[in-house]
Amino acid sequence: MKRWAPAGGVAVLAVLPWLLARHQLSILTELLIFGAFAMSLDLLMGYAGMVSFGHAAYFGLGAYGSALCLLHFQAPLPVALAAGALLAAAVAWPVGYLCTRASGIYFGMLTLAFAQLLYTVAFKWRDLTGGSDGLTGVPKTALWPGGPATAGPHAYYFLVLTVSVVAFVACRGVVRSPFGRALEAIRENERKFATLGQDPRRLKVTVFVVAALVAGVAGALAAPFRGFASPELMFWLLSGQALMMVIVGGMGTLIGPVLGAFIFLLLQEIASSYTEHWMLLNGVIFVVMVIFFPGGLVGALRGWWAR
């Protein structure tokens, strides 16, 4: 049964658009985009044990990359996605190099510091990024010149679904590869790994770049979906939300963070209609989960299943 669960999930997601109202479909599209974003963070946290507190920076870079491409060159959408992903990965390389220089405890601090630097750059570089207003009017272009349009809600949803499924399969491939096993070995005991004659830092930088690449794709999908890219997409609060999604869903499972994103955003959707201070509730849930359910939802379900 377990083997067919992912296929069943995709089948449900493929049928859902015909059962949902337009507003609900738009929420579902957003859920998938953030699911992919949270999944990319899990690649770092859950497998390599590297907790990034600035992952939103790469989501934002992806969004700016695709927005600039679409606004200035009216590029086909896949080209814009690739541009966003490559921009995120290109920035992540030097940042990842520096963040992994010092020992483990410094990594989280450095990711936050660099993310806030990138946020400030996006905020201040008015000519390129539009400053605090961001870039508005980002169009949903065709798949190729003269090809099928993606502007309709259904079409864009299926584009997002396809990209998310590809991203999931790719991430699963990464964690099951020898490279992924090596990452888990580093997480468990970095010093031991190093004494086996391997260089842990090279692998850590690589996975940092791969995670940024996937986050960049998610961000690149978000910009045309929302029609804008703004500095808030790179702000630390969004990095915090991604961490929440991973923790609530269960780190080290890839699918857990996607579920976490679903729960988190639905909760936000419901709570924000009652109070504007939903972040407080989120923070409390986050702390409670860390203390009592470190394995997240998937971890709790597995424990219950095994009993």
Place this chain on the structure above:
Amino acid sequence: MSPAIAVEQLLNTAALSALLFLVSVGLSLVFGILRVVNFAHGMFYMLGAYIGFSIVSRSGSFWLALALAPPLVGLIGAALESTTLRFIYRRPPIYQVLLTFGLSLILEEAVRIVWGATAQAVDPPAWLAGSVTLGATVYPTYRLFLITVGAVVGGGLWLFLKTTRAGLVIRAVAQNGEMAGCLGTDVRRVRTAVFGLACALAGLGGVVAAPMLTAYLGMGIGVIVEAFVVVVIGGLGSIGGSIVGSLIVGAAQTWGGFFISEVAMAIMYAVMAAVLIFRPWGLFGDEE
């Protein structure tokens, strides 16, 4: 650059460094004892600024705020440590860091609920509000006060750790918590006390920062990023590292900002990148 301006810039460096020191030294202290990087540390600085603002606006006395706000922030910190962090010290470090990050989400939103999203100005006491003439330089008295506070706290903390019995116990726990516990130290109490002390220092930083910078919502995250840069440059776990790191970051910001304001931040990061490349464990940190 005339000598008068150079003196002014030097004093600005010292004032900014004093603020950074008040925050980063607590971060370093907590790491030394708890082995946790406290992501919520900047939020206690913000809390200090806002509580200070409330006390000043009710009572009209800045000194009352200076006396009450830091211990209050310290108590809040100690209460949070003993109700959340205390339970997960045995887990891998990743969970403790995540927990403090969750606390910072809560504190940020709590401040927004209590004080709103607008910045609040705090008046310094009348006799610190003016400026003094130092040779050819006319300098705001309040910033000289900041430098004094930084120096007094730095010196006081050093004396406390080196000469008192409580300081001895803290140093013992920092060196080897398990051994200190076996010799009869209540390590749990030391952890809570040090966490509270560190939060109180950050709160003090917030109180004294408010008359210069106002109390505003982004100040917590802003200062924690700068404090991180300070401890990466100086090295975690040593007071000397905090002092030197604060001076370097303070200087980078002041002098960078003097020439082209946009490059101040870039210079700060460039210095940090250089330290990471040539001395990744920080100028004063221990190579593992």
